[in-house]
Amino acid sequence: MRPNAIKHAYSSPMRSKALRVVLLSGALCVVGCASSLYVPTADDVRAGGSLTTLLQGREVYVQKCGSCHLLYLPETLGEAEWGNRLNEMAGRAKLSVSEKEIVFEYLKSGVARAAKK
Numbered sequence: 520m521r522p523n524a525i526k527h528a529y530s531s532p533m534r535s536k537a538l539r540v541v542l543l544s545g546a547l548c549v550v551g552c553a554s555s556l557y558v559p560t561a562d563d564v565r566a567g568g569s570l571t572t573l574l575q576g577r578e579v580y581v582q583k584c585g586s587c588h589l590l591y592l593p594e595t596l597g598e599a600e601w602g603n604r605l606n607e608m609a610g611r612a613k614l615s616v617s618e619k620e621i622v623f624e625y626l627k628s629g630v631a632r633a634a635k636k
């Protein structure tokens with residue numbers, strides 16, 4: 520391990536912006552709390568979709584979207600906003616076209632689930 524590299528990562532502007540967002544919104548989830556991240560069930564499947572796809576989308580989201588910042592909970596944004604954010608972030612997270620699609624399906628189902636409550 521290189522302690523200097525770690526220190527640098529924590530003091531970078533990007534990191535402190537992400538931390539500020541966490542403190543302000545309280546709506547993020549660290550990778551360690553991924554277990555509290557919404558898990559889709561059969562009730563969340565939309566026409567033309569499948570539970571497997573939603574679960575795979577969640578998996579990709581957890582694996583690839585939490586390396587730079589904490590995971591944003593699906594219900595904190597609307598569908599259109601998620602579409603825009605994904606367009607920005609898919610490249611950063613090096614998502615394939617199909618990974619991006621299933622992450623979007625997962626996030627949208629989380630938005631819909633929250634709206635039903």
Ligand code: HEC
Pocket residue numbers: 533536580583584585586587588591604605608609611612613614622
């Ligand atoms: C390579 C680093 C990196 C990866 C990987 C990454 N992000 Fe980000 N993300 C950032 C940075 C940096 C910001 C801070 C705001 C900005 O630069 O737009 C951010 C901000 C965000 C925001 C908040 C945008 C706002 O409205 O302020 C969301 C939502 C987001 N990311 C979602 C994702 C999703 C979904 C993925 C996975 C597809 C992902 N991120 C992967 C670096 C990353």
